[in-house]
Amino acid sequence: MRNWLRFGRARAAARGREAGGGEAKASRTGALVAFSRLGRPVWTPRDYAALAREGFGRNPVVYRAVRTISEAAASVPWLVFEDEHEIDDHPLARLLARPGGQRAGAELMEAVYGHLLVAGNAYLEAVGVDGEVRELHALRPDRMKVVPGADGWPSAYDYSVAGRSVRFAAESEAGVRPILHLRLFHPTDDHYGFAPIEAALTSLDIHNAAGAWAKALLDNSARPSGALVYSGGEGGNLSDEQFDRLKKELEEGFSGARNAGRPLLLEGGLDWRAMALTPRDMDFVEAKNLAAREIALAFGVPPMLLGIPGDNTYANYQEANRALWRQTVLPLVARTAAALSAWLAPAFDRPVRLSFDVDAVEALSTEREALWARVGAAGFIDDDEKRAAVGYGPRRGRD
Missing domain, CATH: 3.30.1120 (Arylsulfatase, C-terminal domain)
Structure with a gap:
């Protein structure tokens, strides 16, 4: 039987109260945000099912872009630090490696990143048993609704399936919150994130329509009407x-x-x-390639990596791959690591920080080798300073 988490250290200053017992802190604008929606779910302002069906399900560019980013991000190894010391065998590391159920850690994170890219939102549920976080589960964003409180911040989350709903409290009295809500920046929504696929909807429609037109042309003997x-x-x-x-x-x-x-x-x-006009008159092929490049741009994937012709931004495949990791994958992993650290840290007695191992990324090996060569050739620093410069601690037996 799953029990809600009631463990760990109490939250500092209990809901934002000052140490001296002063008045609780709150945003003066929060009540305005929640005034017209108090106690009611804030429904997702777009059709997630349509985005997933027309984008991920029918468009090969969207499908490959989402898979490329989510698989790359999920392959990055996690590192756990206590008081700035890396701990190899830490309960948090074991939890992320085997989050429970039938999923491995990489599969869970791939689902989280995929939800972020398709919906702009991702939700993780923490399951506690006997005072410990035992399992983590990725929840579908189209089934989750935010319930705002009187202060404008989420007070609960409603998860609905087949007409039945379960309400999760947004905060716990002490310890880990049951739900972690990850979201991408949205300029006009206070509760939900903005999916990259939404910025490319026009290009997505053009690309899908071009494919449908080519299919219809073949079905009609590849002849103009x-x-x-x-x-x-x-x-x-x-x-x-x-x-x-x-x-x-x-x-x-x-x-x-x-x-x-x-x-x-x-x-x-x-x-x-x-x-009918010929494909040459309609500039059919170039219009489809332009739409594909715009879709790849919205996701932050160099078109060269998706096999889209006409992209001369990068000199070769390796440069494009490094740009993908530096500009898209690693920032996504970094923000996820920070959110997981803040969410799961109260479950442990000592301060815990989650990070990731950039040295394990094969695509960045060229940059790593160049850094090691520069640091190794620096004669004005000793060996321990060189180790610190490349992210390693001092040698054993030395402070």
Whole structure:
């Protein structure tokens, strides 16, 4: 049976009260934010299911961008520090390696990063048993709703599935909060984050429409559409029976890929006139590639890594890969590490800080080798100072 967490050190100054027992601190604008929504869920202002379906589910650029970032970020090893000393075998490290259920630690974090990229929000649930955090679970953001309190900050979270809801308190009296809400910056929303996929919605529609147009063109024998013009007979018009027969013959005998190249036999008075623009006239391929580059830009993935032609920003693949790690992956991991540290630290008696091992990132090995070469050649510092400069502690037996 899962029990809510009631353990760890009490929060400093109990909900923001000053040490001298003064008046509780609160934002003067918070009540204005919650005035019209007090006690009611703040519903997500967009359709997450549509974003996931049209973006991640149907668009290969979005799918590959999300997978590239989330898999890379989830592969970064965690480091746990107590009082600035790295602890190899720490309960927090074991928890993140085996968060519970059927998921490994990398799989859990991949889901968290994926939710952030597709929805702009990610939620983690902490499960406590016998006074310890035993499990961490990633919750789907489309099922979670924020319930604001009188001070404008979230007072609870409602998680709904198939008409049934569970309410999680936003704060615990002491110890770890049951829910961690990670979100990307949103300029116009106080409670939810802004997903990169939303900034690329226009480009996403163009790219999907271009694919649908190409598919329809192939289904119609890879030929431009046109019109049959009748210029014979009295009155210059076909009878209803002739029109229906001609339409049926065209659909059954000359449409579709299996009828590609089949000659069209025209009776007297009928003439074929092409009407559609060619792909060259529509600049079809370049429009699709431009939309793909804009989607990759929104996610922070160099187009070269996604196989999108026309990108000359980076000289080679290695430079593009380093840019991905430096500008997109590592900042995402850093903000997640800071949020996890603040969330889970009250569960332990001593101050705990979560970090990550940049030296284990193979894509940055060239930069690491250059740094080691520069530090190793510096004759004005001793060996321990060199070790500190590259992120290592002093040698054993020395303070």
